[in-house]
Amino acid sequence: MARNNLLSTDMENQLYIYNTLDRKKEVFEPINPPHVGMYVCGPTVYSDVHLGNCRTFISFDLIYRYLLHLGYKVRYVRNITDAGHLEGDNDEGDDKFAKKAKLEQLEPMEIVQKYTLGFHEILRIFNTLPPSIEPTATGHIMEQIEMIKEIIANGYAYEIDGTVYFDVEKYSQTCNYGILTNRKLEDLLEGTRELGGQDEKRGRLDFALWIKAKPETLMQWHSPWGWGFPGWHIECSAMSTKYLGTTFDIHGGGMDLQATHHTNEIAQSEACNHTAPAKYWVHTNMLTVNGARMSKTAGNGFLPKELFTGNHPLLERGYSPMTVRFFMAQSHYRSTLDFSNEALQAAEKGYKKLMESLSTLEKIIPSETSSVSIAALHDNCYTAMNDDFNSPVLISHLFEAVRIINSANDGNETLTANDLEILKSLVRTFVFDVLGLIDETKAAGANGNAISGLMDLINDIRKTARANKDWATSDKIRNELTALGFEIKDTKDGFEWKLNK
Numbered sequence: 088m089a090r091n092n093l094l095s096t097d098m099e100n101q102l103y104i105y106n107t108l109d110r111k112k113e114v115f116e117p118i119n120p121p122h123v124g125m126y127v128c129g130p131t132v133y134s135d136v137h138l139g140n141c142r143t144f145i146s147f148d149l150i151y152r153y154l155l156h157l158g159y160k161v162r163y164v165r166n167i168t169d170a171g172h173l174e175g176d177n178d179e180g181d182d183k184f185a186k187k188a189k190l191e192q193l194e195p196m197e198i199v200q201k202y203t204l205g206f207h208e209i210l211r212i213f214n215t216l217p218p219s220i221e222p223t224a225t226g227h228i229m230e231q232i233e234m235i236k237e238i239i240a241n242g243y244a245y246e247i248d249g250t251v252y253f254d255v256e257k258y259s260q261t262c263n264y265g266i267l268t269n270r271k272l273e274d275l276l277e278g279t280r281e282l283g284g285q286d287e288k289r290g291r292l293d294f295a296l297w298i299k300a301k302p303e304t305l306m307q308w309h310s311p312w313g314w315g316f317p318g319w320h321i322e323c324s325a326m327s328t329k330y331l332g333t334t335f336d337i338h339g340g341g342m343d344l345q346a347t348h349h350t351n352e353i354a355q356s357e358a359c360n361h362t363a364p365a366k367y368w369v370h371t372n373m374l375t376v377n378g379a380r381m382s383k384t385a386g387n388g389f390l391p392k393e394l395f396t397g398n399h400p401l402l403e404r405g406y407s408p409m410t411v412r413f414f415m416a417q418s419h420y421r422s423t424l425d426f427s428n429e430a431l432q433a434a435e436k437g438y439k440k441l442m443e444s445l446s447t448l449e450k451i452i453p454s455e456t457s458s459v460s461i462a463a464l465h466d467n468c469y470t471a472m473n474d475d476f477n478s479p480v481l482i483s484h485l486f487e488a489v490r491i492i493n494s495a496n497d498g499n500e501t502l503t504a505n506d507l508e509i510l511k512s513l514v515r516t517f518v519f520d521v522l523g524l525i526d527e528t529k530a531a532g533a534n535g536n537a538i539s540g541l542m543d544l545i546n547d548i549r550k551t552a553r554a555n556k557d558w559a560t561s562d563k564i565r566n567e568l569t570a571l572g573f574e575i576k577d578t579k580d581g582f583e584w585k586l587n588k
C-alpha cells in the first residue's frame with residue numbers, strides 16, 4: 088500500500104519526530120525531500136551483540152521501514168566499529184579488539200570478522216532490513232586523518248607527542264558543547280576528575296581524535312602525527328560526512344551514547360565543517376530485566392540466542408524471534424522496555440492472535456454494507472506512527488482490526504468488498520512492511536512456501552478421500568500430520584493447519 092500524501096500539508100498527516108536537541112516533538116521536514124539521510128551508530132564488533140543493541144537496531148529498522156513506506160528515498164548508513172574503541176569510553180585502557188585478540192589468540196581482524204558475521208545473522212533472524220551502506224572504521228582511516236587535520240587547521244585540536252586532542256574549552260568559546268544533553272560547560276567540568284600529573288591533555292573534557300600507538304599495539308596506521316589509531320568518536324563524524332554530507336536529516340543511536348559519543352561527534356563535525364551534522368537526533372531507550380538494568384555484570388544480560396532457546400537461568404523457556412520483535416514493538420522506542428517471562432508470554436499470545444487474524448481475513452465473505460468504519464481505523468494507524476513512530480498505539484489499533492476481522496468472520500460485523508480490500512491491505516502493510524513481522528506459524532522463506540504448497544496438496548488428496556467416503560485415508564492423514572506437530576482443524580473447505588513449535 089503506497090501512500091501518496093508525502094507532500095501533503097495536512098497537519099494530521101505530518102510525521103512528528105522527538106528531537107533530542109530540542110527535547111520536543113517536531114514536524115519532520117527533510118533537508119532535500121524526498122531524500123532522507125539517516126546515520127545510526129552501529130556495533131563495536133568485539134563480542135556477541137547483546138539484546139540492548141538489538142533493540143536499538145530493531146527500533147531504527149521500524150523508523151527506516153516507516154520512512155520508506157511514506158515514500159521517502161532513504162540512505163541509511165550504519166557503521167561497524169572495528170578499531171579505536173577503547174575499554175573506557177574516555178580514551179583509557181586497552182583497545183577492545185586487541186584485548187579480545189590476546190584472549191582468544193586471534194588476529195584482531197579475525198575477531199572483527201567473527202562478530203560482524205554474528206551480528207548480521209542475529210539481525211537477519213529479527214528480519215531487519217540491511218542498511219544502504221555499512222562502512223567500517225578501518226576502511227576509513229584516511230577520511231578520519233583528513234578530518235583531524237582540518238580540525239587542527241581550524242584551531243580546535245592540538246597534538247602532544249603523537250596524540251591529538253580536541254580542545255573543548257576553545258570550542259566552547261563559540262559553540263555549545265553540552266547542546267545535546269542540555270548541560271552547561273561548568274556542570275560538565277564539575278563532573279570530571281581533575282587532571283593529574285601524568286595527564287598530557289590541556290583540558291579535563293578534551294578527548295582524543297588520534298592516539299599514539301605503543302610498539303605492541305596490534306592495529307596501527309601511519310599518520311602526520313606518527314603511528315597510531317583513531318579515537319572512537321571521529322569515525323562516525325568522518326563516515327557520516329562522507330556518505331550523507333556535512334548536514335543530514337537523522338542521526339540515531341542508543342541513549343547511552345548521548346553524553347559522550349554523540350556530544351563529541353557534534354563538536355568534531357562543527358569544528359571541521361562549521362555546521363551542525365544532523366537536524367534530528369533520535370535516541371532509543373534501554374532494556375531492563377525484571378525491573379533492573381540489563382548488564383553482563385548483574386548476570387541478567389542474556390544474548391539473543393539464549394532468549395530464543397530459553398537457555399538462561401532467568402528464562403522459563405525460549406521465545407521465537409518474532410515474539411521478541413513483537414514484544415519490542417509493544418513498547419515505544421523512547422521508553423524503557425522490561426523483559427520478564429510473563430511479558431514475553433503475553434507478547435507471544437498477542438503475536439499469534441495477530442497472525443491468526445490474517446488467515447481469518449481471507450475467509451470473510453463481503454456484505455452489501457459495512458457496520459464498522461475502516462477509514463477511521465486507517466487514519467488511526469497512520470496517526471499513531473506519525474506521532475514519533477508510536478508502535479504500541481499502532482498495535483492497539485491493529486488489535487481493533489483483529490476484533491473487526493473475528494467479528495466479521497462470525498457474522499457479527501459486516502464489511503463491503505471495498506472495505507474488505509482496504510482492511511487486508513492496511514493490516515498486511517502495517518504488520519509485515521512497517522512492524523517487520525513474519526508469519527512464523529507458516530514457517531519463513533522458501534521452506535515455508537514449500538510447506539504451504541505441500542499442505543495444499545495433502546488437503547486436496549484428503550478432500551478427494553472424503554468425497555469418496557474413504558474415511559480411513561482421511562483419518563490417517565489427519566493423525567499423521569498431528570503426530571508431526573501440525574494442528575489440524577476441519578473446515579467445510581478441507582482443513583486449516585498450524586505448525587506448533
Ligand SMILES: [Zn+2]
Pocket residue numbers: 127128129323348
Ligand atoms: Zn557513532
